[in-house]
Amino acid sequence: MLDNNFKKEEFKKSVKENVKMLYRKTIEEASQEQIFQAVSLAVKDVIIDNWLLTQKQYEKDDPKIVYYLSMEFLMGRALGNNLINLCAYNEVKEALEELGFDLNVIEDQEPDPALGNGGLGRLAACFLDSLATLGYCAYGCGIRYHYGLFKQKIENGFQVEVPDNWLKDGYPFELRRPEYAKEVKFGGYVKVVYDPATGRNNFVQEGYQSVLAIPYDMPIVGYNNKIVNTLRIWDAQAISEFQLDLFDKGDYRKAVEQENLAKNICDVLYPNDNHYAGKELRLKQQYFFISASIQAAIEKYKKSHNDLHDLPKKVTFQLNDTHPTMTVAELMRILLDEEGMTWEEAWEITTHTCAYTNHTIMAEALEKWPIELFSKLLPRIYQIIEEINRRFIQEINNKYPGNQEKVRKMAIIYDGQVKMAHLAIAGGYSVNGVARLHTEILKKQELKDFYEMYPNKFNNKTNGITQRRFLLHGNPLLADWVTDHIGDGWITDLAQLSKLKVYADDKRAQQEFMNIKYQNKVRLAKYIMENNGIEVDPRSIFDVQVKRLHEYKRQLMNILHVMYLYNQIKEHPEMDFYPRTFIFGAKAAAGYVRAKLTIKLINAVADVVNNDKSINGKLKVVFIENYRVSNAEMIFAAADVSEQISTASKEASGTGNMKFMLNGAVTIGTMDGANVEIVEEVGQENAFIFGLSSDEVINFENHGGYDPMQYFNNDPDIRNVLMQLINGTYSNGDFELFRDIYDSLLNTKSSDRADTYFILADFKAYAEAQKRVEEAYKDEAGWAEKALLNTACSGKFTSDRTIQQYVDEIWHLDKVTIDK
Numbered sequence: 001m002l003d004n005n006f007k008k009e010e011f012k013k014s015v016k017e018n019v020k021m022l023y024r025k026t027i028e029e030a031s032q033e034q035i036f037q038a039v040s041l042a043v044k045d046v047i048i049d050n051w052l053l054t055q056k057q058y059e060k061d062d063p064k065i066v067y068y069l070s071m072e073f074l075m076g077r078a079l080g081n082n083l084i085n086l087c088a089y090n091e092v093k094e095a096l097e098e099l100g101f102d103l104n105v106i107e108d109q110e111p112d113p114a115l116g117n118g119g120l121g122r123l124a125a126c127f128l129d130s131l132a133t134l135g136y137c138a139y140g141c142g143i144r145y146h147y148g149l150f151k152q153k154i155e156n157g158f159q160v161e162v163p164d165n166w167l168k169d170g171y172p173f174e175l176r177r178p179e180y181a182k183e184v185k186f187g188g189y190v191k192v193v194y195d196p197a198t199g200r201n202n203f204v205q206e207g208y209q210s211v212l213a214i215p216y217d218m219p220i221v222g223y224n225n226k227i228v229n230t231l232r233i234w235d236a237q238a239i240s241e242f243q244l245d246l247f248d249k250g251d252y253r254k255a256v257e258q259e260n261l262a263k264n265i266c267d268v269l270y271p272n273d274n275h276y277a278g279k280e281l282r283l284k285q286q287y288f289f290i291s292a293s294i295q296a297a298i299e300k301y302k303k304s305h306n307d308l309h310d311l312p313k314k315v316t317f318q319l320n321d322t323h324p325t326m327t328v329a330e331l332m333r334i335l336l337d338e339e340g341m342t343w344e345e346a347w348e349i350t351t352h353t354c355a356y357t358n359h360t361i362m363a364e365a366l367e368k369w370p371i372e373l374f375s376k377l378l379p380r381i382y383q384i385i386e387e388i389n390r391r392f393i394q395e396i397n398n399k400y401p402g403n404q405e406k407v408r409k410m411a412i413i414y415d416g417q418v419k420m421a422h423l424a425i426a427g428g429y430s431v432n433g434v435a436r437l438h439t440e441i442l443k444k445q446e447l448k449d450f451y452e453m454y455p456n457k458f459n460n461k462t463n464g465i466t467q468r469r470f471l472l473h474g475n476p477l478l479a480d481w482v483t484d485h486i487g488d489g490w491i492t493d494l495a496q497l498s499k500l501k502v503y504a505d506d507k508r509a510q511q512e513f514m515n516i517k518y519q520n521k522v523r524l525a526k527y528i529m530e531n532n533g534i535e536v537d538p539r540s541i542f543d544v545q546v547k548r549l550h551e552y553k554r555q556l557m558n559i560l561h562v563m564y565l566y567n568q569i570k571e572h573p574e575m576d577f578y579p580r581t582f583i584f585g586a587k588a589a590a591g592y593v594r595a596k597l598t599i600k601l602i603n604a605v606a607d608v609v610n611n612d613k614s615i616n617g618k619l620k621v622v623f624i625e626n627y628r629v630s631n632a633e634m635i636f637a638a639a640d641v642s643e644q645i646s647t648a649s650k651e652a653s654g655t656g657n658m659k660f661m662l663n664g665a666v667t668i669g670t671m672d673g674a675n676v677e678i679v680e681e682v683g684q685e686n687a688f689i690f691g692l693s694s695d696e697v698i699n700f701e702n703h704g705g706y707d708p709m710q711y712f713n714n715d716p717d718i719r720n721v722l723m724q725l726i727n728g729t730y731s732n733g734d735f736e737l738f739r740d741i742y743d744s745l746l747n748t749k750s751s752d753r754a755d756t757y758f759i760l761a762d763f764k765a766y767a768e769a770q771k772r773v774e775e776a777y778k779d780e781a782g783w784a785e786k787a788l789l790n791t792a793c794s795g796k797f798t799s800d801r802t803i804q805q806y807v808d809e810i811w812h813l814d815k816v817t818i819d820k
């Protein structure tokens, strides 16, 4: 389909023109990178027309707006995605071919904007895609980190972090908007000034330092609907550059301090996934982007509405985890101090405008800020939170008279700390988890007291992913095949994939489906050869675990199982064994020592196994360096088996699991997060489920009684594998290298409880499930049916469905269409 705005000849002309203007070169002289910039500019030109149209339409319709506030947006590359959503991908591909270029190579020139760590940030990106595609007025609000998530290099098997300078050559899809800059204030003190005219006390922050927040807008292109929404990311600039007179007044020290404050704030994304580091700079980042975003939102609202009491009818602030929870207090500050409202009025508005999504139950991810740090950096905001807390405790006391235990567990400020989740729940009208099981655990365990107090605030929104990126762009062969069979309606209505079910036992469809999988495996094998120098056989089972490295995700269990299989093959060379390639991809947080050691272990096992000629290539292990959005698309397309093996109850949802399923990979996994719903959709018989249930895990955690040593003592296979961690098998005779991992499984001294994530408890069930995978794969037709059914049953997991549920049940947005 050719978008009206796209004329091939004109497009070619504009690319040539751009090369000339930007680089004073002819198209023949330009480098691939320069062509990328020129092509992107030409595409941006088309996008900007639609961006303006959308703006006009929004002004006309005045729809309700959702501000999706998030510290992370893991966007991945924009060029290919924009072309897909403009329905111009094939035309541009042809146009470039006629100019002598390969669109794939041009796409590869784009830096992969990695302003996020993993699932949480990528979810935000999928949501923006769905919001624009469904025609809802939405702004993403975040931070323009100068360095995104680090690039990962593997040296001698170890992870090395390399800075990600994504802005080095300039980013063509952003637009600087200095005219919308906002001042953000830190530090100082609060002066109380009595105003006799109103009879009220006014609170004035004095002696503070300021930073100027400058917005950069990125277009979010809806699919085939001319809607272009905005991701607004804020950068910091020293205000003194604008206020040179400070120098004249001799306040040189303050000027320099403000300069430094501005320099640091947006430097770098904290590389922690599911883990909170408690650094002052992080708190600054949070207030910085929240204050700027909320100020801008209120200013925008006031331009076309005159009563702030109606704010909840026109605006929702969705808090992506607790990181943006400052919103509650900042909105209160604006309504109280700048708009002169009473506490009751301001609170009524705030608690009907803010909504909170919880993304994890991992204790170490819960944000708590020491009050000294908080109150010094944000004195007025802290004051407001104290008052929210005072009134909240009153509410608890009214509901549970004399119950100090409730206050201890629920207070917003307690034990010298500000608890951000408690603030988000008290200050908002909705609290949601991200998969059914996760929401149930929140209600029954983690947030039990809050659920008891506000049952109506709680709801579930099972995560989703965008099929536009993860099938249409990432797996063009399968996308075309699907369209040939059921038409292209699935692109905006993924539930239509269920029409594929009738083909599940059709021999020809099965063959075509598996042939596409094979070609995608060949594409990945080529990538692995080029990037890792490892030869893998595309006829082997591609068994893939790609995600952040975290103990609860249990990459360790996977590699221990590989060690076990290797022992088996060595002991029984005659054994029937279907060749398998275990593929890993994972970044570990820079300071997460055990996670980094696990990467080393995976690479050490790979070294031994891949170089052992005696096993005839039956087993291969590959660690793909620098797993990120761009290579993820290729990896999902090529997977036969999707490893989703977190300790039950720990993975709030997972979204990689959905991307694999969409691409026809079969899940081996625990009953955790959204796996539960995946199995519900595809059927038990089309997945390989094993291991402890979340109830069993929680029961062990609450009541004890788990003893990993028992497995070590009673199971020679497990003992063998664990001993190999400390007898030099995978470390050239070094007994110490992997001792920490060994200790973490068996030795209570090295952690609170040995084997915190129940690897040994689940190990045999996992090995047994893997055996079932192997048997199933040998049955070609049976496997093809399973794989095809996974794609056919994945309709539920589109982020379009998730967003529609947010709209219907939380946001209540109005649908907008662009007038023709």
Ligand code: GL2
Pocket (backbone or CB within 6 Å): 117, 118, 119, 120, 121, 123, 273, 274, 275, 359, 360, 365, 434, 463, 651, 652, 653, 654, 655, 673
């Ligand atoms: C996460 C969860 O760990 C993950 O299971 C979930 O899919 C995503 C998105 O909801 O959120 N929580 C979290 O803190 N990170 C996640 O990826 N970083």
